[in-house]
Amino acid sequence: MRIQARFAAIRGIQPHEYLARFVFGGLCCVAAGLIAQHFGPAVGGLFLAFPAIFPAGASLVEAHERKHKARAGFDGRNRGRAVASVDAAGASIGCIGLAGFALVCRLCLLRLNTGTVFVLATAAWLLLAVLFWLLRKSRLLRKRRTGPVPSAVKPAGPGAARF
Amino acid sequence: MPSNLGELVFRFLLGGVIVTAFAVLAEIFRPKSFAGLFGAAPSIALATLGITIAHRGKAYAALEARSMVLGALAFFCYATAASWLLMRYRPHALTVTVALLPLWLGASFGFLWLAAR
Numbered sequence: 001m002r003i004q005a006r007f008a009a010i011r012g013i014q015p016h017e018y019l020a021r022f023v024f025g026g027l028c029c030v031a032a033g034l035i036a037q038h039f040g041p042a043v044g045g046l047f048l049a050f051p052a053i054f055p056a057g058a059s060l061v062e063a064h065e066r067k068h069k070a071r072a073g074f075d076g077r078n079r080g081r082a083v084a085s086v087d088a089a090g091a092s093i094g095c096i097g098l099a100g101f102a103l104v105c106r107l108c109l110l111r112l113n114t115g116t117v118f119v120l121a122t123a124a125w126l127l128l129a130v131l132f133w134l135l136r137k138s139r140l141l142r143k144r145r146t147g148p149v150p151s152a153v154k155p156a157g158p159g160a161a162r163f
Numbered sequence: 164m165p166s167n168l169g170e171l172v173f174r175f176l177l178g179g180v181i182v183t184a185f186a187v188l189a190e191i192f193r194p195k196s197f198a199g200l201f202g203a204a205p206s207i208a209l210a211t212l213g214i215t216i217a218h219r220g221k222a223y224a225a226l227e228a229r230s231m232v233l234g235a236l237a238f239f240c241y242a243t244a245a246s247w248l249l250m251r252y253r254p255h256a257l258t259v260t261v262a263l264l265p266l267w268l269g270a271s272f273g274f275l276w277l278a279a280r
Contacts, residue, residue: 029182
């Protein structure tokens with residue numbers, strides 16, 4: 001499966017959706033700072049991995065897909081929720097990268113300068129996330145059919161192979 | 164207090180910008196499972212750790228990063244549960260993701276407790 005970047009999708013984001021993400025993201029960062037201030041770095045650190053963007057993101061993914069299907073004349077509720085589920089599965093793989101980001105910060109902050117650590121940690125997040133995503137998509141972790149091919153789907157003749 | 168208020172405002176603006184930037188990246192990429200990776204982007208950490216280092220030093224930030232590993236593991240449990248529930252029962256996405264937040268909280272503190280033992 002190919003990874004594609006569709007910059008036209010930016011035009012589909014409504015201003016209130018930008019605003020909701022900006023406000024929610026900002027509030028989460030303020031809350032993380034205040035929690036660390038009151039309860040110390042051990043508890044505060046947990047909130048650096050708070051799923052800040054995730055609920056709003058999953059909800060918007062569902063809404064976009066539902067509207068997309070509605071424009072085509074279908075009830076897209078089920079489809080929207082299935083796509084939100086796929087999005088959440090992607091986020092769970094991204095969490096492995098997030099743990100890698102934190103680990104690089106933990107190991108390198110006292111040894112290297114801050115800018116270098118952030119670059120290394122972000123690279124570790126991206127690398128691990130993409131690597132595990134590719135691994136998940138590859139045949140390595142997919143279930144293989146070991147049983148006989150049902151007769152109903154067997155190629156019927158010489159021209160059937162192209163289907 | 165004014166410097167503290169200034170720090171909070173700066174955190175809010177920086178956090179908002181970084182979270183929005185990752186959200187836009189999530190909209191751009193296809194397939195959706197790949198775009199989902201950006202749902203677990205280190206947006207809060209990128210916005211917060213720099214300010215924490217400037218005000219409290221690197222040792223304090225390194226302690227926060229250690230706990231962040233545990234928070235990320237809890238996020239993994241939370242996102243996996245959300246994905247499974249959405250696929251299995253098809254409820255409203257916002258309902259599931261908000262209702263499961265206590266799972267993230269419980270798992271985070273559970274992992275922290277285990278790590279402290």
